[in-house]
Each structure stands twice: as C-alpha cells, then as structure tokens.
Amino acid sequence: MVITPKNSSESNREYAFRTISENIISLDIEPGSMIGEQEIATMLGLSRTPVHEALLELSKSKIVDILPQKGCLVSMIDSELIREARFLRITVETALVEDACELAKEEDLKYLEDNLELQEFYLSKDPDKLLALDNEFHKSIYRICNKMQCHYMVSLMSMHFDRVRSLSLHSVKDLKIVSDHRAIFEAIKKKDPAAARSAFQKHMARFELDWNIICREYKKYIAEPSR
Amino acid sequence: MVITPKNSSESNREYAFRTISENIISLDIEPGSMIGEQEIATMLGLSRTPVHEALLELSKSKIVDILPQKGCLVSMIDSELIREARFLRITVETALVEDACELAKEEDLKYLEDNLELQEFYLSKDPDKLLALDNEFHKSIYRICNKMQCHYMVSLMSMHFDRVRSLSLHSVKDLKIVSDHRAIFEAIKKKDPAAARSAFQKHMARFELDWNIICREYKKYIAEPSR
DNA sequence: TACTTCAAACTAGTATACAAGTTTTTTAGA
DNA sequence: TCTAAAAAACTTGTATACTAGTTTGAAGTA
Numbered sequence: 199m200v201i202t203p204k205n206s207s208e209s210n211r212e213y214a215f216r217t218i219s220e221n222i223i224s225l226d227i228e229p230g231s232m233i234g235e236q237e238i239a240t241m242l243g244l245s246r247t248p249v250h251e252a253l254l255e256l257s258k259s260k261i262v263d264i265l266p267q268k269g270c271l272v273s274m275i276d277s278e279l280i281r282e283a284r285f286l287r288i289t290v291e292t293a294l295v296e297d298a299c300e301l302a303k304e305e306d307l308k309y310l311e312d313n314l315e316l317q318e319f320y321l322s323k324d325p326d327k328l329l330a331l332d333n334e335f336h337k338s339i340y341r342i343c344n345k346m347q348c349h350y351m352v353s354l355m356s357m358h359f360d361r362v363r364s365l366s367l368h369s370v371k372d373l374k375i376v377s378d379h380r381a382i383f384e385a386i387k388k389k390d391p392a393a394a395r396s397a398f399q400k401h402m403a404r405f406e407l408d409w410n411i412i413c414r415e416y417k418k419y420i421a422e423p424s425r
Numbered sequence: 426m427v428i429t430p431k432n433s434s435e436s437n438r439e440y441a442f443r444t445i446s447e448n449i450i451s452l453d454i455e456p457g458s459m460i461g462e463q464e465i466a467t468m469l470g471l472s473r474t475p476v477h478e479a480l481l482e483l484s485k486s487k488i489v490d491i492l493p494q495k496g497c498l499v500s501m502i503d504s505e506l507i508r509e510a511r512f513l514r515i516t517v518e519t520a521l522v523e524d525a526c527e528l529a530k531e532e533d534l535k536y537l538e539d540n541l542e543l544q545e546f547y548l549s550k551d552p553d554k555l556l557a558l559d560n561e562f563h564k565s566i567y568r569i570c571n572k573m574q575c576h577y578m579v580s581l582m583s584m585h586f587d588r589v590r591s592l593s594l595h596s597v598k599d600l601k602i603v604s605d606h607r608a609i610f611e612a613i614k615k616k617d618p619a620a621a622r623s624a625f626q627k628h629m630a631r632f633e634l635d636w637n638i639i640c641r642e643y644k645k646y647i648a649e650p651s652r
Numbered sequence: 653t654a655c656t657t658c659a660a661a662c663t664a665g666t667a668t669a670c671a672a673g674t675t676t677t678t679t680a681g682a
Numbered sequence: 683t684c685t686a687a688a689a690a691a692c693t694t695g696t697a698t699a700c701t702a703g704t705t706t707g708a709a710g711t712a
Contacts, residue, residue, distance in 0.1 A: 209493075210696070235664070245697040250664075251481060258482070260574060266436075267663050267703040282574045286517065293516045347487060347509045351578045437666070462694070472667045477694080494673040494694050656711075663704070674693070682685085 214252035274421035325367035441479035501648035
C-alpha cells in the first residue's frame with residue numbers, strides 16, 4: 199500500500215477515502231484481497247472510525263464488499279460492473295459532449311487544449327500521469343455542462359473501469375487515447391455535435407479491443423462469472 | 426417526522442438512512458430545516474453513530490449539507506440539482522428503454538403489466554402509493570437491462586427530483602403519468618425501440634409543465650439561484 | 653492420524669466519551 | 683440601556699470501548 203501525506207485541507211475520513219481509492223485503482227491493493235479497518239487505520243495513523251466511513255462509501259459502488267464481522271473484501275475485477283460503468287459513462291458523456299459544443303466558452307477550450315498538450319507530452323513517459331490527465335479531461339466536459347454532481351456519481355462507479363484502464367495503460371502498447379481526445383476537442387471547438395458524438399463513441403469503443411488482452415494477462419484478478 | 430418500525434433485516438444504519446430519506450422526500454422534514462444527529466438518534470432509539478453514517482451517505486447526493494461543528498441542513502429545493510437529476514435519468518433511462526425492447530422476457534412484461542394495473546387502481550386514490558409504484562416501474566427497467574448498480578447511483582441523485590414529484594402528485598391535478606407508463610410498456614412489449622424512446626421522452630418532458638405550478642405553490646421551499 | 657469440540661483471537665457494528673469548533677446566553681462595564 | 687467579553691451550551695469529528703458474530707487453532711477423543 200502506497201501512503202501519501204495527508205493534505206491539510208482534507209478530513210481524516212477524506213484522507214482515508216482518497217488513500218484507499220488510489221491504492222485500489224493502482225492495484226497496489228490486489229483485487230480479491232482482504233483489508234481490515236484496524237490494519238489501514240494503523241497504517242494511516244488514524245482510528246477505525248474515519249476508515250470505517252471511507253470503506254462504507256467505497257462499498258456503495260461495490261468496489262469493496264463489507265462482510266459484517268468478517269472483513270472487507272476488495273472486489274475482483276468484475277466484467278458485469280465494468281460493463282455497467284462503461285454504459286453509464288458512454289451514455290452520459292455522449293450526451294454531454296453534444297451539449298458542450300454549445301456551452302464551451304473560450305476559457306474552457308483553452309483549458310482543454312492545455313490539458314491535451316500535457317497528455318501528448320506524457321504519452322510515452324508516465325502512464326499514471328496520463329491517466330490523471332485523462333480523468334481531468336473527461337471531468338472538464340462535466341464542468342463545462344454544469345453537471346458536477348453527475349460527475350461524482352459516474353466517477354464513483356467508474357472506479358471499476360479505472361482499475362482496468364490502469365492495467366491497460368501499463369500493458370497495452372498502442373495507445374490512441376490522446377489522439378481520440380484531440381478529435382473530441384476539435385469537434386467541440388468547431389461546435390459540431392455530431393462529430394463530437396462520433397469521436398467520443400469511437401474513443402469509448404476502443405476499450406473492447408483491450409479487454410481481451412487484459413483478460414489474458416491478468417486472469418488471476420478477474421472474477422468468475424457468477425452465473 | 427414519521428417513524429416506521431425497524432425492519433428486522435436492516436441494520437441500524439440502514440434503518441436510519443431509510444427513515445431520514447423517506448421523511449425528506451415526503452417533506453415531513455422541511456427543506457431548509459436543520460436536523461441534529463442526536464435528535465434523530467433519540468427519536469429512532471439509536472446512538473449517533475448509525476445516524477451519522479446515514480447522513481454522510483445522504484450528503485453525497487447533496488440532499489443534506491453537513492456543516493461541521495454546526496449541524497445538518499436539509500437542502501432547499503434546488504432547481505440546478507433537479508436539472509442534473511433529470512438529465513441523468515432521462516439520458517440513462519432513454520438508453521435503457523431501447524435496450525429493454527430486446528431484453529425483456531415474458532415474466533418481465535408480466536411484472537410490468539401487474540405494476541401498471543396497480544398504478545391505474547391507485548391513480549386517484551393514494552398519491553404516495555402511486556409514487557412508490559412509479560419508482561418500482563422505473564426500477565424494473567433497470568432490472569430488465571441488468572443495470573442495478575446504475576439504478577442505485579441514479580436513484581441517489583433522484584431524491585432531489587422525487588421530492589418535487591411528491592409535491593407534484595399532491596398539487597398537480599391532471600396526472601398523465603400512468604398512461605405514459607402504459608405507452609412505454611406497450612412499446613417494450615412490441616419490441617419497438619423508437620416508440621419506447623419517444624414515449625419515455627414524452628413522459629419526462631411532462632415535468633417541465635409542472636415546475637411552474639410547483640414554483641408558485643411552494644415558493645418558500647425553493648432555493649434562491651446562487652448566481 | 654482423523655475428527656470434534658471449545659476457547660481464544662480475530663472481524664465489523666454500534667455506543668459512548670472526548671475534542672474542537674460554533675452559537676447562544678450570561679455577565680460586566682460604561 | 684446598550685455594548686462587549688466571557689462562559690456555557692450546543693454542534694459534528696474522531697477515538698475508544700464494548701457487542702456480537704466469525705474464524706482459527708489447540709486440546710481432547712476415538
């Protein structure tokens with residue numbers, strides 16, 4: 199488990215939530231492993247209470263499964279939940295990129311452009327940095343459309359998806375996501391909703407290809423279909 | 426505050442969450458009022474802990490606003506958050522009703538039909554019962570499409586919307602929602618995605634009309650636009 | 653050795669106690 | 683009476699203590 203210092207602006211609960219989330223997404227906490235409240239509390243120098251509350255929130259998205267009086271199971275990579283997370287993101291964000299064509303102001307376009315340049319810079323250098331920029335790019339679309347509450351809900355579910363993207367960035371060589379993002383950006387800049395829509399859907403379709411590769415390489419982390 | 430007995434299958438935290446939610450949506454707890462953890466804990470015969478955790482979860486959807494060391498504010502009716510909740514529901518459920526045309530089995534159609542008959546029965550008799558059946562109808566669409574995790578996320582945000590629907594059912598006389606639901610059902614039964622889509626969008630558009638009526642009648646509960 | 657039983661060592665859920673910050677009330681002073 | 687400062691009475695955040703249930707492992711029995 200990777201522990202970063204506590205940000206002065208965050209509460210103990212927020213600190214615990216952020217740290218656990220980061221470690222689950224980065225796979226520093228392995229899918230299928232058990233984590234104890236006391237164990238994490240000790241590592242973070244906190245009591246059980248804020249850790250308990252953080253795990254409670256994480257359990258809402260089923261990224262962890264609290265087994266009362268037993269422990270806290272970090273979920274295996276579950277293709278059904280990833281499917282749901284993808285469905286939600288594709289559905290919501292497809293609608294958003296169309297709206298963004300109308301709503302994006304000059305400063306919004308500037309911000310997206312800056313983000314894209316950083317993505318291009320870090321493309322082959324730092325996968326984790328790229329992932330953070332990717333997330334920020336998508337988040338900006340929500341911000342442009344004044345849908346930050348939706349972003350919170352979608353991002354909570356996206357953790358299932360993010361964990362796999364984390365794998366993907368490290369194992370899949372041929373990355374097209376940055377050029378995808380630029381195509382989406384250009385469509386928004388040209389205020390062309392149809393182009394934005396198709397560029398976004400092309401972007402999200404790419405994942406289908408990667409899934410087969412990931413299944414092969416990380417079989418041990420992938421849940422058996424329950425049916 | 427209306428207190429129902431604790432269901433034997435639910436934990437104290439779930440009991441607190443359910444009770445507080447129900448009272449916020451039914452407006453038995455007034456928008457803009459302050460509620461204390463201790464106060465609610467005493468009413469429910471619990472300690473602060475499970476109540477605290479329930480309020481924490483509610484704060485994630487911004488239906489309550491926890492002010493540290495001050496108290497817990499039940500949010501005013503906020504048109505921006507309602508807009509977001511509606512956007513999310515319309516976007517997600519429009520996609521779902523299309524999919525449902527393909528995925529609905531005989532037993533699913535049977536279940537929807539039964540629900541519809543109950544809706545028709547309670548239409549002019551019991552607004553709260555009707556609201557519950559309405560929610561169950563929409564939830565069934567998620568179930569048919571295997572998207573229950575999405576349902577949880579959407580429903581958490583929908584509380585803003587639900588609170589207004591609760592007003593609407595009591596104050597708006599001309600209710601078309603049941604016939605809307607039947608139109609959606611018939612489209613799914615005929616496996617006609619285009620018809621399902623348009624029936625659903627017609628259903629959700631209806632709310633625009635009611636909003637003006639609600640604003641007039643319940644002005645005291647509606648937040649000032651912050652901008 | 654293999655199986656049972658029971659106790660000890662874990663787990664999370666919840667109650668309580670205290671810490672830290674805000675609001676309200678009281679009191680002192682003019 | 684009015685103002686200002688201090689203290690008391692609140693609030694939530696967090697730590698700790700206890701409860702209840704699960705797992706584990708050792709002791710006892712065949």
